[in-house]
Amino acid sequence: MAYATADELAVLLGRGDDPFSEAETTKANLLLAIATGDMDRELGQSLTLSESTAELDGTGTPVLLLPRWPVTAVASVSVIDDLDEAAEDLVADTDYRWSRYGKLRRLRSCWPCIERAVEVTYTAGWDPIPDDIKGMCLRLAQAGWSNFAGAESERLGDWSVKWHVPGMNLSTSDLATLGFYRART
Known part of the structure; x- marks a missing residue:
């Protein structure tokens, strides 16, 4: 699911009372999905x-530490304390506690030092998506909307076009913002 909607992109593009056509909605949803995918890849999580x-x-x-956060619920935790059990x-x-920040604390004991010893089913993520993330998604989609092919300049006399990478790139500032939300590995 994208971090912003086609309707929000329409507002950003100044469409006001002129709603997107079906084709434009499809394009908007694709651009928002691409932007969300780029952000998720950088974050290591949705x-x-x-x-x-x-x-x-x-x-x-x-x-x-659970890889995804913020944690809103833990449904189950199982552990193998001995490879033969x-x-x-x-x-x-009674046996564990968890925090919003993804800490899973075992009470009265330690987690065994065994690979794949702990299985946790939990709910994590943001609802609603934070405004800075939504804004970043919309800005990336807007860049793709206005210049998806990546033309940097165009001249008509003796026709010429200069190309560059499309504007749907995360900036250094974006990467710094995303750092707060990054998955823990």
Whole structure:
């Protein structure tokens, strides 16, 4: 799901009371999906609120970091404490606690130092999408809308066109903003 809507892009483009045609809506949705995909690739995660299941390596410490955040719910946690045993389902607030920032703390014990020892099903993401992220998505889509082919200049006498990479690129400032939302690995 894109971080902004075609209607929001229409407003940004100054369309006002002139709604997008079906073809323009398709183009807008494509540009917004491309922008969202570029942002997600840089972040290493989607910011859309959704449920995920993560298989984590144990660290031998009481705290694990979930890759996606902010965490809004933890549905289940299971752990293998010994390679010869089956996974054990843990109980919230008895065996573990979690924080909005993606910390999963094991109570009265440590996570085993075993690869893929912990399986967590949790809900993480933003709802609504933060304004700075929505604005960045809209700005990228707007750049693609107005100059998707990437023409930098054009001359009519002895016709000439100068091309460059289309404007749908994350700036240094964008990358700094995205750093706050980056997935933890």
